[in-house]
Amino acid sequence: MPSVAKKQPEPVKIQLRKNDQVKVIAGRDKGKTGRILAINEQTGRVLVEHVNIVKRHMRKNPAKQIAGGIAEREASIAVSNVMILCGKCGAVRIKHHVEQTPGGKTRRQRICHKCGQSLDKK
Template structure:
């Protein structure tokens, strides 16, 4: 499984594709497929069959589809979209912004 610099609840910006420029929160990371599910990005319409047991109404629903991880870039709170570096702080490996050097949220 590849090591990914993007994790759940990170703020990312789409840098390629039809949704280029959109920003959103990562809902789910699929490391095996090298894809991420980003909020309000790559929204498609899906026909849903009604299921009374699960209390699901039928019709046409909109949902997000996964986007390739190479098409998104992590957003630094200070300087915007940036590449990610790694640094050891004590015994923890942390992600750092390549532009400003600020530590990004979460531990690796």
């Protein structure tokens, strides 16, 4: 095998945050909703609660409190396959609202593309 350096994928800017409610819009778990557990901008993938469940065959490791056997856990899915959920509209695109405060600072807020309601939890 020729030793070709593996091309590192460009990091993707992910507009989602941890604990966001998202809806899966493509793939095996299309239609499911869940909370974001982890985000990886390097690979452009997110981990969504109860979505893309895979079976892992675990070896017994008493030192790490692993019982062994078959465990079920979430596997990551591509960000492009999920959309954020707005409480009113359902799955929506994210719009950014930039606000100038009197102090000359800018505040960024993520808002729903449809109704303009804030998607950031206070």
